[in-house]
Amino acid sequence: MGQGLSCATNDENGLFSAAKLGDLETLQTQIDADPSLLNHTTMYDRQSLLHIAAANGQIDVLSWLLDRSMNLDLLNRRKQTPLMMAAIRGKISCVQKLVDAGANILMFDSLHGRTCLHYAAYYGHSDCLLVILSAARSSHVSASWGYSHFVNIRDAKGATSLHLAARQRRQHSLRILLDNGALVCSSTGGSGYLGSTPLHLAARGGSLECIRELLAWGADRLQRDGSGRIPYVVALKHKHGACAALLNPSSVEPLVWPSPLKFISELNSDAKLLLERALMDANREREKNILKGTAYSIPSPSHSDGGIDDNFSEASDAELCCICFDQVCTIEVRDCGHQMCAHCVLALCCHNKPNPATTILNAPLCPFCRSRIARLVVAKGTDDNDDNDIGCPRLRRSRGSLNLSEGSSSFKGLSAVGSFSKAGARGSGRILLDEWVDKSDP
Known part of the structure; x- marks a missing residue:
């Protein structure tokens, strides 16, 4: 019995390795011999072949698996979909393929309660972000949830994608989100940085670029977080002197994009x-x-x-x-x-x-x-x-x-x-992938 289990594990290892490395020939040979292998997952994280191909950017393998009518929205142990894995790793071709095939962009994982949009913003994959936003604008999401609701959807700690982009100093992602209706003055809820706006989180991280973008879109320098601090105080606490100078309420107000017009x-x-x-x-x-x-x-x-x-x-x-x-x-x-x-x-x-x-x-x-x-x-x-x-x-x-x-x-x-206007109210755990996800990419 023990030997049989070991052999089965070795067979599966070869299958998952083929998906990871893009060895489509080996994958086809094994699955044609035993179609049930399509439903196998890794032992601990329950990553499917689709998850592994998406996370490693193996578009040929991904396309072949989708042609075999695999479920687009399979969940791994953390309830993450293949689309989430592709967004986390910034594999734009796989994100596009999954979105085109109809992958559900509204699913939340159990690790942080985040969607694929949150992960694309958190890791700064602006190309993936654009694809997901485009899908939200043209799919049932716009009719059921509303596009603006989707852009400002919160994770388990009350953070929007804009909060995550500001926290991680992702200037390009932050700009895309602002340009698509992200609320610049929204506050976090739940645990973590309670009551923080994206400007508080950019001040904490010391990102002049993100602070500049947020101010230009009407972020309020006087808005207080759950501890009663304005962004200026947060920047001072973390010794970001240049950021504090720009956020000082006594300094000249920045010009603000007149988006309501x-x-x-x-x-x-x-x-x-x-x-x-x-x-x-x-x-x-x-x-x-x-x-x-x-x-x-x-x-x-x-x-x-x-x-x-x-x-x-x-x-x-x-x-x-x-x-x-x-x-x-x-x-x-x-x-x-x-x-x-x-x-x-x-x-x-x-x-x-x-x-x-x-x-x-x-x-x-x-x-x-x-x-x-x-x-x-x-x-x-x-x-x-x-x-x-x-x-x-x-x-x-x-x-x-x-x-x-x-x-x-x-x-x-x-x-x-002075400023145009305060234009419209306009936590992180490291994502640990299993051994079948290539960690060599930045």
């Missing part, structure tokens, strides 16, 4: 990128002023001013913004067709501070013809170059010349106004 929320990707860069550049200038004369400093942008001026010499004076006469026009107002620079657009959106009790705002008026702004698009000729840099010389000029203390009149006014 309808024409802002419906921007196309190019126009949105132009405006976001203008906002982040403005906040970086604010940060430099706050940190000036301290032991902390913000690195300057990597572009060269000399090269910018040479490129810009080709542009005519007629292309300069007629509001500030300093930046080049990169944004066009629809339907009137008037153009201005991204910095003046932000100044226009920020001029009237919205009432925090409502997200219904009146669209600002075009400063040239006084018609209501219905939509903003990239001005003609701005987006016809490399996508990674929105590459035209005009944008590089506008980014390089921005200085809140010495720059255009529009941004002197912008810095005086």
Whole structure:
């Protein structure tokens, strides 16, 4: 009896090793000989072949197993699905395959009460995060739970995916979540960091990048956690001096993305990128002023001013913004067709501070013809170059010349106004995989 058990275990070891290494030929041979092997799992963690293939990114094995009508949502010992395992390990091709096949994105594990969205955010796999969010938007989730509910779903300790991304210093994941409706001022419940907002957790971790993103989306510097501490106090406690300086309630408020405005929320990707860069550049200038004369400093942008001026010499004076006469026009107002620079657009959106009790705002008026702004698009000729840099010389000029203390009149006014608005209320255990999950990846 003992010998029989040992032999069976060796056979299973060979089967699981084949799934882990992507040895599809061996897998096919063994399962064709004994189809019941499809249902075998590892002894301790009860990982199925589907779990192992997904966690190790073996897309060919995964596809073959799915063709054999295996259950997409098999659970291991911790009630984790193959989709969760792929999201944990950042295996984007396997995440996409499972989502396309109809894997349930609403399942919770028993380890932390987390979904695949929580794990993609926690481990900073932004590509997996985008796939899962896209699936939530187009599947039954949107109709039953509601898309916003899914984005802000909490784990067993009351943490949303945004909390986890902020805690782990995952800037790109954090931005994706904010852009998809994550509530920037939500508080944790349960045990752990009771009452903490994402800003508290970013302050605890000392991530300037995450703090910068959260502030730009309206995170409240005065919101208190369960112990009565504001993020500034949390940053001081953990000796993150630069973070504390930015979070100090007495420092100048950052500029905040005006997300409640309808024409802002419906921007196309190019126009949105132009405006976001203008906002982040403005906040970086604010940060430099706050940190000036301290032991902390913000690195300057990597572009060269000399090269910018040479490129810009080709542009005519007629292309300069007629509001500030300093930046080049990169944004066009629809339907009137008037153009201005991204910095003046932000100044226009920020001029009237919205009432925090409502997200219904009146669209600002075009400063040239006084018609209501219905939509903003990239001005003609701005987006016809490399996508990674929105590459035209005009944008590089506008980014390089921005200085809140010495720059255009529009941004002197912008810095005086303060923030746009508090835009819409807009714990970790290490995941221990069993021996059949390759731990060589970072």
